[in-house]
Every structure is written in structure tokens, then in C-alpha cells.
Amino acid sequence: xxxxxxxEPSSLFKALEAATPTDTLPATQTLLDAARFNKDxxxxxxxxxxxxxxxxxxxxxxxxxxxxxxxxxxxCYYSRSRQKLWRKGESxxxxxxxxxxxxxxxxxxLLLQVEQTGPACHTGRRSCFYISMDxxxxxxxxxxxxxxxxxxxxx
Amino acid sequence: xxxxxxxEPSSLFKALEAATPTDTLPATQTLLDAARFNKDxxxxxxxxxxxxxxxxxxxxxxxxxxxxxxxxxxxCYYSRSRQKLWRKGESxxxxxxxxxxxxxxxxxxLLLQVEQTGPACHTGRRSCFYISMDxxxxxxxxxxxxxxxxxxxxx
Numbered sequence: 001x002x003x004x005x006x007x008e009p010s011s012l013f014k015a016l017e018a019a020t021p022t023d024t025l026p027a028t029q030t031l032l033d034a035a036r037f038n039k040d041x042x043x044x045x046x047x048x049x050x051x052x053x054x055x056x057x058x059x060x061x062x063x064x065x066x067x068x069x070x071x072x073x074x075x076c077y078y079s080r081s082r083q084k085l086w087r088k089g090e091s092x093x094x095x096x097x098x099x100x101x102x103x104x105x106x107x108x109x110l111l112l113q114v115e116q117t118g119p120a121c122h123t124g125r126r127s128c129f130y131i132s133m134d135x136x137x138x139x140x141x142x143x144x145x146x147x148x149x150x151x152x153x154x155x
Numbered sequence: 156x157x158x159x160x161x162x163e164p165s166s167l168f169k170a171l172e173a174a175t176p177t178d179t180l181p182a183t184q185t186l187l188d189a190a191r192f193n194k195d196x197x198x199x200x201x202x203x204x205x206x207x208x209x210x211x212x213x214x215x216x217x218x219x220x221x222x223x224x225x226x227x228x229x230x231c232y233y234s235r236s237r238q239k240l241w242r243k244g245e246s247x248x249x250x251x252x253x254x255x256x257x258x259x260x261x262x263x264x265l266l267l268q269v270e271q272t273g274p275a276c277h278t279g280r281r282s283c284f285y286i287s288m289d290x291x292x293x294x295x296x297x298x299x300x301x302x303x304x305x306x307x308x309x310x
Contacts, residue, residue, distance in 0.1 A: 016286060016295070017278045017303075025293040031286065046201055046210060053208020055201060058264045070290045102296065104283040105276055109213045111284040121260055123172045128259040129266040131171060131186065135225045138180040140171070141257065148172075 002026045009034035013107040028070065032063055036108040042078060043110050047120065050099040050113035056120035057128040059086070061110060066101075073098045075114055092151040094118045124148040157181045164189035168262040183225065187218055191263040197233060198265050202275065205254040205268035211275035212283040214241070216265060221256075228253045230269055247306040249273045279303040 002024045007015055012026070012034040019025065037043055042060040049056055059077040061069070065085055068076045075096035079086035089095030096114040103110060121128040124144030132141045157179045162170055167181070167189040174180065192198055197215040204211055214232040216224070220240055223231045230251035234241035244250030251269040258265060276283040279299030287296045 013286075019295045020298060021295045023295060025286075025295065028288045028291055028293055031288060031293045044199055044213060046213060048208075048210055053203075055203055055210065055266050058199060058201065058259065070288065101288050102284040103286040103288060103293075104213065105278055105280075105285065106283075107286075109283075111210050123260055125260075128261075128264075129257040130260065131168075131180075131258040131262075133183045133186060133225065133256050133258060136183055138183055138186045138258075140174045140176050140178060140180065143175060 005030065013105065017105065031103065031107070032066070034107060035063075035103060036106065037063065038108075040080075042080070043108060045077065045110040045112055047075065047096060047112045047114050047116070049116050054127055055129060056096075056114070056116055056126070059088075066110070069098055069112075070101060075112060089117065092118075092122070094120065094151065096120070119145045119151070122148060122151070124151060160185065168260065172260065186258065186262070187221070189262060190218075190258060191261065192218065193263075195235075197235070198263060200232065200265040200267055202230065202251060202267045202269050202271070204271050209282055210284060211251075211269070211271055211281070214243075221265070224253055224267075225256060230267060244272065247277070249275065249306065251275070274300045274306070277303060277306070279306060 004015055004026050041062045044058055045061045046058050047056045062078040065076045065078045075088045075098055077086045095117050099113040101112050119126050124146040125142050126145055130140055130142045132139050159170055159181050196217045199213055200216045201213050202211045217233040220231045220233045230243045230253055232241045250272050254268040256267050274281050279301040280297050285295055285297045287294050
């Protein structure tokens with residue numbers, strides 16, 4: 001039994017600030033009841049390659065997508081443009097296998113450690129973050145691993 | 156002169172999908188004109204420790220915060236709760252020095268490589284992502300480096 005179970009959702013993340021690795025925490029469902037999904041019911045989810053540390057992409061999850069991801073260990077986002085679940089890799093084959101998931105201190109952002117098959121980005125690049133900027137100028141910082149027409153077919 | 160300079164902002168990120176590291180890209184200001192700030196004028200910004208790869212936190216930037224960050228190399232966010240610029244470390248001393256910044260493929264998310272002084276999290280932990288979750292259960296995955304009362308004074 002967790003000493004955090006009696007708390008109101010609004011107090012849970014504040015109480016967890018002082019929790020330690022040896023504490024028994026509430027069940028994941030209790031955490032998700034308290035998580036601060038935005039007004040569209042979404043949390044931003046950062047995907048990081050678990051062994052190299054490369055940040056691959058950021059996308060969004062509703063509760064259903066997150067629960068499916070935790071259950072199947074295959075990462076499922078919510079596509080805001082298509083307004084439906086987006087099982088990463090369903091068109092491209094470039095799936096993300098979940099290694100671990102964590103919420104942040106105020107319960108409004110997710111960090112996913114994943115095993116990414118091939119490129120994460122629809123352009124064929126490993127990471128979506130390929131447009132570097134300094135004060136004056138932008139530059140492209142990486143090349144595609146795979147031609148995107150190979151991933152999705154010609155359009 | 157960049158071959159991408161004649162494009163409408165709505166077409167720029169699509170055109171950059173096929174750009175390479177040897178291309179001359181538009182100026183940062185042109186990129187920021189095209190970046191897809193949300194309806195509150197904000198972009199999510201992921202902060203990653205540049206050498207270890209640890210994802211430290213995610214916060215938000217308006218254009219002013221991003222421009223200040225690129226100019227000063229000290230990371231400045233926009234606090235949604237306080238509705239003003241948030242110069243990271245101004246209360247705690249735990250600043251982030253910018254090493255590099257990148258926009259993602261569709262121009263709506265930032266990845267910052269930073270040198271974080273001490274903990275990034277207001278709880279005194281190195282990273283904000285300390286609440287791990289599996290399908291059933293949550294656990295705390297790290298302990299504070301510093302007592303938060305040392306960072307902010309007793310409350």
C-alpha cells in the first residue's frame with residue numbers, strides 16, 4: 001500500500017517531490033488520473049534512443065495511446081493532424097520499442113526510452129531535430145539514412 | 156544567398172526536408188518567421204545535457220525567449236504560470252549554458268544542447284523525469300543532488 005494513495009490528484013505530484021526510490025508509489029492508473037493532460041487531452045512525449053541518448057522526436061499521446069504503449073511496449077502516439085492513434089512505424093516500418101517511460105515533476109511531459117528501428121523522422125533522418133540554428137544562421141545537421149520514398153513509397 | 160529564401164513560410168519546412176548539410180540555409184530570423192509557434196505563441200523546448208545525453212527537462216519558449224537564448228547563450232524560457240520570461244537559474248543559480256539549438260522537421264519543437272549547472276529540476280534532482288512508470292506501477296528513479304531548500308531557501 002502506498003502512503004501516496006489517499007491524496008487528491010491535484011496534490012499527488014507535489015507530494016511525490018519528496019519521494020525516494022525506496023517508496024512504494026501509487027499504481028500507474030492513479031498517476032495517470034493525476035497527470036496533467038492539456039485541454040486537448042494530450043501530453044508531449046519525447047522519444048530518446050535508450051543506449052546512445054539521441055533525442056529522436058517529440059510527439060503527443062492521449063491516455064489511450066500511453067496505456068497502449070505501456071501494455072504492448074510498441075510506441076503509439078496520437079496524431080493531432082489525423083486525430084487518431086498513430087502506431088509509430090505502421091506506414092514506414094520504423095517502429096519504436098519501449099524500454100522505459102517516465103513522467104516529469106509536474107506530471108505534464110513524458111520521456112520515453114526506446115529502441116528505434118532505422119530513422120525516426122519521416123524525412124529518413126535518424127532524428128527529427130536536424131535544423132540547427134545559431135544567432136544568425138541555420139544549417140542542416142544530418143542526412144537521411146534512407147530515402148523517404150523507400151519508407152513510404154513515391155507520392 | 157539561400158535557394159530557400161524565396162519560399163513562403165508555410166512551404167519552408169517542407170522544402171528543407173530535402174536540404175543537406177552543404178546547403179546555404181535562410182537566416183535564423185527567416186526560420187523563426189516560419190516556425191510553428193502554438194496559439195499561445197510558444198514552442199516546446201527540450202533541454203539535453205550536451206555531453207552525457209541526459210534529457211533534463213522540457214519547458215516552453217516564446218520568440219523573445221528563444222532570441223534571447225540564442226543571443227546570450229544562457230537559456231531563457233517563458234513561464235506559462237508566471238506569464239513572463241524565465242531566465243533559468245535566476246532564483247536557484249542552476250543555469251543552463253546553451254551549446255546548440257535545433258528545430259525539428261515541422262518547425263514546432265526545439266532541442267537544446269546545454270551545460271547544466273547542478274540540478275535542472277526544482278526538486279533538486281538532476282532531471283525532471285524521475286517518475287518512472289510501467290504498465291502497473293510507478294517508481295521514483297532518482298534522488299535529489301541538493302536539498303531544494305538550499306536552492307530556493309526555506310518556504
